[in-house]
Amino acid sequence: MKTRILSACIMLPLLALVFLGGKVLLVACFVIGLMGVGEFYRGFEALGVKPCRWIGYLSALALAGVGLFHGSYPDRVMEYQLYFVWFFAVVLASLLYLFSIEKRQPADAAATITGAFYVVFFSYHVVLVDQSAAPVLVWLIFLSAFGTDIMAYFTGVAIGKHKLCPKISPKKTIEGSIGGILGSVILCGLFGWFFAEEYFVHCLVVGGLGGVISQLGDLTASIFKRKMGIKDYGNLIPGHGGILDRFDSVLFTAPMVYYYIVFVLGFGAGYPV
Amino acid sequence: MKTRILSACIMLPLLALVFLGGKVLLVACFVIGLMGVGEFYRGFEALGVKPCRWIGYLSALALAGVGLFHGSYPDRVMEYQLYFVWFFAVVLASLLYLFSIEKRQPADAAATITGAFYVVFFSYHVVLVDQSAAPVLVWLIFLSAFGTDIMAYFTGVAIGKHKLCPKISPKKTIEGSIGGILGSVILCGLFGWFFAEEYFVHCLVVGGLGGVISQLGDLTASIFKRKMGIKDYGNLIPGHGGILDRFDSVLFTAPMVYYYIVFVLGFGAGYPV
Numbered sequence: 001m002k003t004r005i006l007s008a009c010i011m012l013p014l015l016a017l018v019f020l021g022g023k024v025l026l027v028a029c030f031v032i033g034l035m036g037v038g039e040f041y042r043g044f045e046a047l048g049v050k051p052c053r054w055i056g057y058l059s060a061l062a063l064a065g066v067g068l069f070h071g072s073y074p075d076r077v078m079e080y081q082l083y084f085v086w087f088f089a090v091v092l093a094s095l096l097y098l099f100s101i102e103k104r105q106p107a108d109a110a111a112t113i114t115g116a117f118y119v120v121f122f123s124y125h126v127v128l129v130d131q132s133a134a135p136v137l138v139w140l141i142f143l144s145a146f147g148t149d150i151m152a153y154f155t156g157v158a159i160g161k162h163k164l165c166p167k168i169s170p171k172k173t174i175e176g177s178i179g180g181i182l183g184s185v186i187l188c189g190l191f192g193w194f195f196a197e198e199y200f201v202h203c204l205v206v207g208g209l210g211g212v213i214s215q216l217g218d219l220t221a222s223i224f225k226r227k228m229g230i231k232d233y234g235n236l237i238p239g240h241g242g243i244l245d246r247f248d249s250v251l252f253t254a255p256m257v258y259y260y261i262v263f264v265l266g267f268g269a270g271y272p273v
Numbered sequence: 274m275k276t277r278i279l280s281a282c283i284m285l286p287l288l289a290l291v292f293l294g295g296k297v298l299l300v301a302c303f304v305i306g307l308m309g310v311g312e313f314y315r316g317f318e319a320l321g322v323k324p325c326r327w328i329g330y331l332s333a334l335a336l337a338g339v340g341l342f343h344g345s346y347p348d349r350v351m352e353y354q355l356y357f358v359w360f361f362a363v364v365l366a367s368l369l370y371l372f373s374i375e376k377r378q379p380a381d382a383a384a385t386i387t388g389a390f391y392v393v394f395f396s397y398h399v400v401l402v403d404q405s406a407a408p409v410l411v412w413l414i415f416l417s418a419f420g421t422d423i424m425a426y427f428t429g430v431a432i433g434k435h436k437l438c439p440k441i442s443p444k445k446t447i448e449g450s451i452g453g454i455l456g457s458v459i460l461c462g463l464f465g466w467f468f469a470e471e472y473f474v475h476c477l478v479v480g481g482l483g484g485v486i487s488q489l490g491d492l493t494a495s496i497f498k499r500k501m502g503i504k505d506y507g508n509l510i511p512g513h514g515g516i517l518d519r520f521d522s523v524l525f526t527a528p529m530v531y532y533y534i535v536f537v538l539g540f541g542a543g544y545p546v
Contacts, residue, residue: 047379080353081535087360088398088528091390096489098496101440106320106500110383117364117386125361167374216369223371227379255361262354 011146011246018138023068025138026127030064033120035234035243036251040119043228044111050104051111052097059090059116067127090116123247125254132261136196140203141257143191144184144210145217145249151183152176152215169222181211199265206260210253217252221245284419284519291411294403296341298411302399303337308516309524310392312506317384319501323377324384325370332363332389340400363389396520398527405534409469413476414530416464417457417483418490418522424456425449425488442495454484472538479533483526490525494518 017028037056044051066082073079094112098104129138156176164172185207192203221244225233234242244251290301310329317324339355346352367385371377402411429449437445458480465476494517498506507515 044379049380076350077353080350080356081532083353083357085532085536087390087394088532091387091395092525092528094387095391095493098493098500099438099441101496101499106317106387106497107322107380107383110380110387113390114364114367114379114383114386117360118368121360122364165372168372220368220371223374224379226374227371252365255365259354259358259361263358 011142014142018142021130021135021138025130026064026067029123029126030060032243032247033060033063033123035236036123036247037115037119039233039242039244040115040224041111043224043230043233044115046228046230049111050108051115052094052108055090055093055097055112056115056120058093059086060120062086062089063120063124064127067124067131070131119244119251122251122255125258126250128258129254129261132258134199134261134265137199137203137206137257137261139191139195140188140206140210141250141254143187144207144257145214145247145253147187147207148180148184148211148214149218149249151186152180155179155183165219168219168226172219177215180215181208184208184211184214202260202265205264206257209256209260213252213256214249217249220252221248284415287415291415294408294411298403299337299340299400302396303333305516305520306333306336306393306396308507308509309396309520310388312515312517313388313392313497314384316497316501316503316506317388319503322384323381324388325367325381328363328366328370328385329388329393331366332359333393335359335362336393336397337400340397340404343404392517392524395524395528398531399523401531402527402534405531407472407534407538410472410475410479410530410534412464412468413461413479413483414523414527416460417480417530418487418520418526420457420460420480421453421484421487422491422522424459425453428452428456438492441492441499445492450488453488454481457481457484457487475533475538478537479530482529482533486525486529487522490522493525494521 014028017025034057037060038053041051041053041056063083063086066079066086070079073082091113094109094116097112098106098109126138126141129135129141152172153176156171156173156179159179160173160175162174163170164174164177185204188203188207188210189200192200196203221233225231232241233244236242236246287301290298307330310333311326314324314326314329336356336359339352339359343352346355364386367382367389370385371379371382399411399414402408402414425445426449429444429446429452432452433446433448435447436443437447437450458477461476461480461483462473465473469476494506498504505514506517509515509519
């Protein structure tokens with residue numbers, strides 16, 4: 001309970017960052033990716049795996065760099081080529097990291113790659129949405145993630161009876177999960193009604209999808225932490241977890257909103273997305 | 274020695290596939306990616322890691338699918354969005370694979386992701402080069418890889434004295450390595466001279482880069498095999514290794530040639546690349 005109120009307090013300044021958007025939001029995403037990938041690698045270290053932190057950090061910096069110059073490339077294809085080379089470079093660097101053959105194991109490279117893609121690339125979709133043709137929908141990333149989390153919690157406490165997936169997260173209930181989805185739909189719907197009228201129906205749909213996928217994001221983080229034998233990813237506010245504990249759902253809702261814009265709203269067919 | 278002559282015999286039909294290009298080459302790359310990722314995952318299984326084969330196979334199919342319809346999308350940005358969603362879906366599917374929490378470990382997801390990117394995505398750059406504005410340079414991918422391999426072998430046998438990296442690959446020598454680079458430069462140069470005159474100087478440069486990077490590709494495969502405790506990735510021709518043993522260098526030279534075309538030849542700035 002106390003955690004949730006405190007989390008909410010951390011999230012308030014975030015609203016300002018989302019409102020400002022553009023380069024401010026990009027830098028915020030960079031910081032979250034940077035800290036998040038460090039936390040994720042630390043979790044792997046608890047398993048005896050040794051990912052290369054520098055590759056993770058530099059991958060966050062490089063991705064932010066491509067995003068920073070959005071709009072100043074000769075064309076969109078060139079920008080996408082830079083993203084392509086990013087994927088190649090992350091994998092290549094992680095493989096070359098194994099050349100100190102006596103100190104490394106294949107899992108070290110695999111964990112390095114996984115952290116860069118799961119934490120840095122996934123969270124970067126916040127920037128992609130902000131740079132898309134429907135930047136206002138960036139709010140849905142956070143509204144669906146936090147709406148689900150908060151409503152799932154209160155519904156679960158109030159009427160939760162049937163366990164959702166006791167092996168992954170023993171306290172979660174089916175009732176809470178449904179409440180979370182409803183919370184996301186309501187919050188995203190209200191947002192659409194008041195601030196993005198032309199997307200109102202889409203906001204409801206994204207709210208529903210976000211309610212499901214943000215719980216998958218939350219559970220994915222729970223699985224990793226359980227397997228790594230850690231309670232929280234980090235210790236940003238002592239006793240209340242790290243960056244990844246706060247943003248585990250956002251890692252999943254951000255790509256969902258982005259690909260919804262591209263493939264459902266159909267902006268992918270034309271410049272600029 | 275016998276292996277190398279036999280390998281050469283396997284490579285001869287490949288020449289026809291490269292010559293035909295287009296959809297024929299795409300299907301050949303798909304088959305190599307499919308078989309290669311299966312072999313790579315089998316190597317991880319020798320370490321007790323259980324990657325999800327289906328994700329690897331489907332990722333190869335999906336990537337080939339995007340390539341198959343190249344040119345029929347409304348525009349290039351839409352095509353790149355499909356590649357983007359491929360990157361996202363591979364990682365997401367590998368994470369969701371962990372939801373059978375009692376049977377899976379984080380390394381299973383990490384290995385799944387690594388195989389899809391290292392084998393499927395890297396080898397797919399053959400198709401990207403073939404679909405670029407300089408498709409004739411697709412030959413350099415194979416000429417540099419096999420030129421390096423063959424010349425490094427003969428130079429090493431003839432005058433090899435100083436070990437290159439005994440811990441990774443005990444038989445390789447510095448003399449052989451230099452011979453390999455020269456072999457790649459000569460072969461790529463000859464190709465440029467006779468078949469791609471307008472790119473002659475670029476062929477020499479790509480030959481030199483390819484001579485280095487194809488050896489890194491070879492050594493990367495050696496590291497994995499050594500760590501996995503296997504001699505060869507597969508057993509395609511009994512006693513002479515699998516697909517990945519034959520194409521380990523190509524996995525590295527293909528992206529190199531592609532990004533050379535995009536960023537050095539500068540075709541990335543304009544449609545169509």
